[in-house]
Amino acid sequence: MLGLGCLMGLVTLVYVLRRAFGRQEGEIGGWEFRGAWGRIAAVARNTLAEGLRAKIASGFAVLILVGIPLFWLTAEGDGTVKGRTQMFMTYALGFTGFVLALLTIFFSCRSLSFEVASRQIYATISKPIPRWQILAGKWIGIMTLNVVLLAIACVATYAGTSAIVRGFRTHLTHELETYGGLTPQQATDAVAALDRVKGVGIEGRESPIVYAFAQAIGYSQQQVVDVLLRLPEVTRVDLRRFDELRRQVLVGRAAVSPDIPDLTEAIDKRYAQLEEEGRLPESWTRGKVREQIEKNLIGDYSTVPPGTWRRWKLKGPVPEKDSDYIMSVRFKVHATAKMYAAAMPGGGTLEEDTMLCVWGIGDPTKPTFYELREPFAVDSFTEYEIPVGCVEEDGTLLVAFANMDPRGGDAVFNLPGGLEVLYRVSSFEMSIFQVFLALLIPIACLASFGVCASTFLSFSVGTLIIITLFVISSSMGFVAEALAVTEEYVPPQYQDLRFQLRRLSVDTIGWALSIGDCNPVGQLREGRVVGWPTLWENCWKFVLLKSGAVMLIALLVFRRRELAAVVV
Numbered sequence: 087m088l089g090l091g092c093l094m095g096l097v098t099l100v101y102v103l104r105r106a107f108g109r110q111e112g113e114i115g116g117w118e119f120r121g122a123w124g125r126i127a128a129v130a131r132n133t134l135a136e137g138l139r140a141k142i143a144s145g146f147a148v149l150i151l152v153g154i155p156l157f158w159l160t161a162e163g164d165g166t167v168k169g170r171t172q173m174f175m176t177y178a179l180g181f182t183g184f185v186l187a188l189l190t191i192f193f194s195c196r197s198l199s200f201e202v203a204s205r206q207i208y209a210t211i212s213k214p215i216p217r218w219q220i221l222a223g224k225w226i227g228i229m230t231l232n233v234v235l236l237a238i239a240c241v242a243t244y245a246g247t248s249a250i251v252r253g254f255r256t257h258l259t260h261e262l263e264t265y266g267g268l269t270p271q272q273a274t275d276a277v278a279a280l281d282r283v284k285g286v287g288i289e290g291r292e293s294p295i296v297y298a299f300a301q302a303i304g305y306s307q308q309q310v311v312d313v314l315l316r317l318p319e320v321t322r323v324d325l326r327r328f329d330e331l332r333r334q335v336l337v338g339r340a341a342v343s344p345d346i347p348d349l350t351e352a353i354d355k356r357y358a359q360l361e362e363e364g365r366l367p368e369s370w371t372r373g374k375v376r377e378q379i380e381k382n383l384i385g386d387y388s389t390v391p392p393g394t395w396r397r398w399k400l401k402g403p404v405p406e407k408d409s410d411y412i413m414s415v416r417f418k419v420h421a422t423a424k425m426y427a428a429a430m431p432g433g434g435t436l437e438e439d440t441m442l443c444v445w446g447i448g449d450p451t452k453p454t455f456y457e458l459r460e461p462f463a464v465d466s467f468t469e470y471e472i473p474v475g476c477v478e479e480d481g482t483l484l485v486a487f488a489n490m491d492p493r494g495g496d497a498v499f500n501l502p503g504g505l506e507v508l509y510r511v512s513s514f515e516m517s518i519f520q521v522f523l524a525l526l527i528p529i530a531c532l533a534s535f536g537v538c539a540s541t542f543l544s545f546s547v548g549t550l551i552i553i554t555l556f557v558i559s560s561s562m563g564f565v566a567e568a569l570a571v572t573e574e575y576v577p578p579q580y581q582d583l584r585f586q587l588r589r590l591s592v593d594t595i596g597w598a599l600s601i602g603d604c605n606p607v608g609q610l611r612e613g614r615v616v617g618w619p620t621l622w623e624n625c626w627k628f629v630l631l632k633s634g635a636v637m638l639i640a641l642l643v644f645r646r647r648e649l650a651a652v653v654v
Contacts, residue, residue: 125215129223134231137193143231146189150239153185154178158246165320166327167254171247172335172611178246179607182239183525186232187556190529193231194536195548197224198644203544218641221537225637228533232526240522244515247336254328255280261321266313272303283329286471295329333412334469338512338520338615341416343502344398344485346384353379388504390489390497397486400507404481413477414508415445415485416469417462423495425464431492436461441497446486448476459490469508483507512615520616524606527624531601532556534633538640542647559599602628 137143157177163169198220201207255277262273279302283294291311299310314322356379360366366375390396419441427438436442440461447456454475462468477483485507489497499505532552539548602624606616 122219125219126223129220130227133224133227142193146185149185150182153181154242167324168327168331171250176611178243186529190532191536191552194228194533195540196545198540199545217645224537225533232529240518244518261317265316275302286473335613336514337510337613338517339508339613340511341506341508342400342402343506344400349383388499388501392489392494395488400483402481413474414469414471417505418467420498421464421495428493439464442491444488444490447472517615521606521610523621524616527628528601530629531633534636538636541640541644555599
């Protein structure tokens, strides 16, 4: 039966393709590929020129060219150089992606509908050009404009980021001369040494910044500390944040997380125990019970009670064994109890909404073991650097966490995303290039949707429909919550047939309207690479498959539409 179904699907696909590309009545051309690229390129040039003449493209281009400098002037973030840079990149590329999405919708929905309404299409279809080549030319013309504008925006974002860095360097040089008492040459050498800062980032006298400054200007580390203490506090904070910016944002990093262990045996054992004790919920299916048991076991695996340790094993690539190679642990811990201000064991004070944690990185039996004990903020992501020597020769990294907070709350990690190890894999320039490619994927989908709509709808109706679908696609999380199809709103015992149907409907709509499943701007903000595997997966899933299917529908509709007939 499966083979028969595949054979029927293949025959249907061949039939659809032949109907799509075969010659129709009143059309010149059909399965004609000879000279196709020249005709497609001509249509693309005409489409691009038409958009420029109609002021659609130029108007949106002005928005981008004005918006990015405006964001550069107004972005502040948390007031530090790191916060300003992250906010500028987020606003510049996020705004550009949104504007290009709107431009693509307006431009693509206008591409054919305006020509049909004004009867300009007659001059095209009367020539020896198949209709599939017209649609391909329209799509390529639209995407050419998007590629140019997005490339300009990415270059401008890179230039703006570099300008922020240069501005900080100039300001720091002036501050070292004015308040630190350094000569102009010493201040210049000290700032240049920031590019040579190596080792794990530590605050205070042991900071690698202090060592780099001392090496650059010939001072002792204590003399450098005295110079830095004479600087305004804002400048000292900015100096630490700049080092974090250089090592954690203006790089390309990948991440590994703890693997959830195979819980099949534990689930079977727990299910058999509940069945033996007669505690299985009568209204639940076997699958639902096992699913709930699995969630409980994962919760136990992710929870660290007070005074206990939890160990995880992470496996990543073998890091480069040099002192300039930076690795970081990024985590967010949730406390099950309210963390009021309290006294710290051994002296000191624990601030509100913090948790006293002890981290152990590496094999505790080896001298490369690294331990960190200090309070960290709860319910927010925190990142600290670790020595590269903690990693085993095969890329294995042991991470241990101890909950030593005296206030008694459990520490809960939302694995796998709540605990990650980040490491450098490429440069900041490569990260921006991958973000450029990733932003083109949803735009390519919108272009195909718009071209499809323009084959049978007017400009206003097609634009309204595509914008509505775009808004729904961008807010599927809100739609899921509004329809109460998330587990936070509906416990497992109330997930009846109506709930399953609602969730299936929402999932189907979300899949049909989805135009991408990665967040390139957010990853750039955190110094992460999108990754070639993620780019390829999104490309074939959304551009090749989904956009290709939509363009095939557009071709079927366009070829069935009687625009003009060849009279012999």
